[in-house]
Amino acid sequence: MSAYRQINLPGCIIPGNIFLAPIAGYSDAAFRSICLDFGADLCFTEMVSVEALARGSCKTRKLLTRAANEKLLCIQLFAANPDSARRAAAGLVPLNPALIDLNCGCSVPKILKSGSGAALLKEPKKIKEIIAAIRQETTIPLSVKLRSGWDSTSINYLKSAQMAIDGGAVMIALHPRTKSQGFAGKASLQHLAELKKSVTVPVIGSGDLHSAEDALRMIETTGCDGVMFARGAIGNPFIFKQTAALFKGEVPRLEPLRARQRLEIVLLHLQRAVEFKGEKIGCREMRKHFCAYTKGLPASAQLRSRAVHAERISDYERLIEYYLLEEELHIKYT
Numbered sequence: 001m002s003a004y005r006q007i008n009l010p011g012c013i014i015p016g017n018i019f020l021a022p023i024a025g026y027s028d029a030a031f032r033s034i035c036l037d038f039g040a041d042l043c044f045t046e047m048v049s050v051e052a053l054a055r056g057s058c059k060t061r062k063l064l065t066r067a068a069n070e071k072l073l074c075i076q077l078f079a080a081n082p083d084s085a086r087r088a089a090a091g092l093v094p095l096n097p098a099l100i101d102l103n104c105g106c107s108v109p110k111i112l113k114s115g116s117g118a119a120l121l122k123e124p125k126k127i128k129e130i131i132a133a134i135r136q137e138t139t140i141p142l143s144v145k146l147r148s149g150w151d152s153t154s155i156n157y158l159k160s161a162q163m164a165i166d167g168g169a170v171m172i173a174l175h176p177r178t179k180s181q182g183f184a185g186k187a188s189l190q191h192l193a194e195l196k197k198s199v200t201v202p203v204i205g206s207g208d209l210h211s212a213e214d215a216l217r218m219i220e221t222t223g224c225d226g227v228m229f230a231r232g233a234i235g236n237p238f239i240f241k242q243t244a245a246l247f248k249g250e251v252p253r254l255e256p257l258r259a260r261q262r263l264e265i266v267l268l269h270l271q272r273a274v275e276f277k278g279e280k281i282g283c284r285e286m287r288k289h290f291c292a293y294t295k296g297l298p299a300s301a302q303l304r305s306r307a308v309h310a311e312r313i314s315d316y317e318r319l320i321e322y323y324l325l326e327e328e329l330h331i332k333y334t
Contacts, residue, residue: 003219004247007042007202007226009141009170012098014072016041017226018215018243020233021173021206022076022103022145030272030282031289033067034265035233039240041226042074047103050079050088051114064095065276072098076145078106080115080126082133089137099171100140102130104160105147107179118179121150124163131167143171145206148191151180157191158198165201173204173228183231193222204228212243219247235292237265259297263320266293270316283311290316299326 007014020027020035022044032043045063052060066073075097079085085102092100104127106117120127131142144164149155161172176191177183187207196203202225205218210232218227233239238257257265269289274282290307294300306319 002248003216004244005225007171009099009202011139012072012141014042014098016244017204018042018240018247019173019204019226019228020044020240021228021230022047022101023230023234024106024108026234026289028063028273028285029065029067029070029276030269031237033069033272034269035237035240036067036069038237039244040229040233040237041240042072042099043070044074044076044101047076047078047106049116050077050081050084053077053088053091054084056091064092066095067272074099074101076101076103077134078103078111078114078116079130080119082126082129085130086133086137089134089140093138093140097140099143100134100138101143101145101173102127102134102164102169103145104164105145105175105179107147107182112179118147118150121147121154121156121160121179124156124160127160128163128167131164131169135168141171142167142169143173144169145173145175147179148174148176148188149178151178154178155191157195161195161199165199169201171202171204172199173206175206177207189218189221192218192224196223196225202226206230212239212246215243216246235289235295260324262293262297263324266290267316267320269293270313274313279312283313283316286310286316299323 005017007017018041020040020043024046027046035043048060048063064075103117104120111117112119134142146157146160148157157174174192174195176188192205204226205224206228209215209227209229215227229239270286273286287307291304294303303323310316
């Protein structure tokens with residue numbers, strides 16, 4: 001039986017079950033568009049503040065820009081106050097998102113200080129209240145992204161998930177680590193399997209997904225309905241196509257892309273970043289993506305050191321051209 005399947009939500013059919021997680025500073029419209037090109041079935045925006053949306057912040061609204069190939073826009077919010085969440089949701093309706101997601105897992109100090117993100121795991125009832133408040137303003141499907149709990153003494157993902165469902169959530173994503181773990185240790189596949197058994201809505205798994213094989217193992221071990229790549233997709237958007245192929249049983253081996261193929265994707269990503277943000281900001285923000293794309297390439301340390309000073313598209317084009325020429329000469333004469 002194929003591990004690849006569509007996800008059916010009330011009012012929304014997601015064509016497949018391989019997602020890009022909301023990643024602060026990374027999952028902007030340019031990166032989402034690249035991931036969609038390479039087979040992602042659903043991509044989440046960077047998480048946005050309901051307080052900022054309620055105030056009409058232009059900077060925050062820009063985070064919700066829809067990519068040209070983004071048929072299903074999925075917006076992730078962070079909130080601590082049901083009233084602000086309700087008012088923010090009303091302002092999202094004109095954007096016609098396919099899904100609105102509530103973050104209940106972020107452990108960044110300023111998010112926790114506001115009572116949002118993983119802080120909600122301390123008060124599962126508030127998750128229900130926030131989801132219910134959003135539901136008052138829209139029929140757009142709602143989902144929640146959870147962690148296993150605040151720490152090892154308060155593992156409460158089952159209760160948090162049920163509170164979210166009681167409030168109106170129709171899908172749950174779980175990164176089965178506690179807030180206190182951060183990204184340390186291993187994600188608990190047991191928690192994910194238990195969640196799948198305990199709820200009737202689709203369950204999406206996240207955590208420790210760095211390859212297509214990792215994703216298939218998660219599906220087969222836990223029975224979850226889909227997977228959500230986060231860090232594993234940064235600099236590696238082709239992981240979506242590889243995962244879809246493996247889920248469908250189409251390939252026995254997954255070969256890494258050659259340097260030229262990777263760097264062609266870099267330039268495509270850069271062009272889209274510049275389209276969305278202009279050359280100055282697009283080129284500057286591309287540096288972190290560039291480092292991820294080139295990780296593991298032969299003699300790439302010098303390439304990355306040059307990219308730190310790239311300020312124009314032409315700078316990137318030139319350094320990539322030189323790198324590929326040097327590599328071809330190296331291969332030819334060794």
